[in-house]
Amino acid sequence: MILIVASQKGGAGKSTTATNLAAEFARLGRDVVLVDADAQRSAARWHADREAASIVPVIACVEKAGNIRTTLLDLDGRYEIVVVDVAGRDSAEMRTGMTAAHKLIVTVRPSQFDLDTLPHMQALIDQARDFNPDLEVRSLLTQVPTHAVASERTDAGEYLADYPELKPLQTVIYERKAYRDVIGEGLGVVEWNNPKAKAEIQELVAELMA
């Protein structure tokens, strides 16, 4: 199964989502490969830190730029789960990745700036569907302030409802220091000491695999 994490904004939590998903799949004993298709190399650097610290379980990581379709299809034959991290803009990697993926997770912060990118994302999804009619798309609210009045999340949810193709996942990722702390350690929050963050990622994986 190829699972691509994308958004049209940098800082929208793509690499955080991709690395944490990979860590949880690995913890569950699933045969996972993490694909870094972003020249910023956030996921690859996370992976290098993980290797340098000899953290187990070991996670495979592949870096690929440009047209990633063939690479993803090949990896899909060799691994159970392929988690793909792409750049936060309209890129060849995002477009070609979406033609190969089974599931697309669109990360969205509950800010108007992120929400403003959804019409274009919807258009990209429509184009990808010409090649990949079965592409399953879900949006994921991330970095939701824990102190926020509930209305912030509700407003974003209502906005997302205008894009039926971007059906929000029930799981919501909140703004938590743990997500920042684990990155430099090469760890996932499921391998860390914050039970709330751990529960979020476990809930996300369960929902994606349901």
Ligand SMILES: Nc1ncnc2c1ncn2[C@@H]1O[C@H](COP(=O)(O)OP(=O)(O)O)[C@@H](O)[C@H]1O
């Ligand atoms: N849920 C979260 N809680 C706290 N910080 C987060 C969370 N998600 C991401 N961050 C931080 O926000 C920044 C951008 O996240 P990142 O995953 O790199 O976004 P992207 O890959 O979409 O550019 C990073 O510094 C990351 O540590």
Ligand SMILES: [Mg+2]
């Ligand atoms: Mg990134």
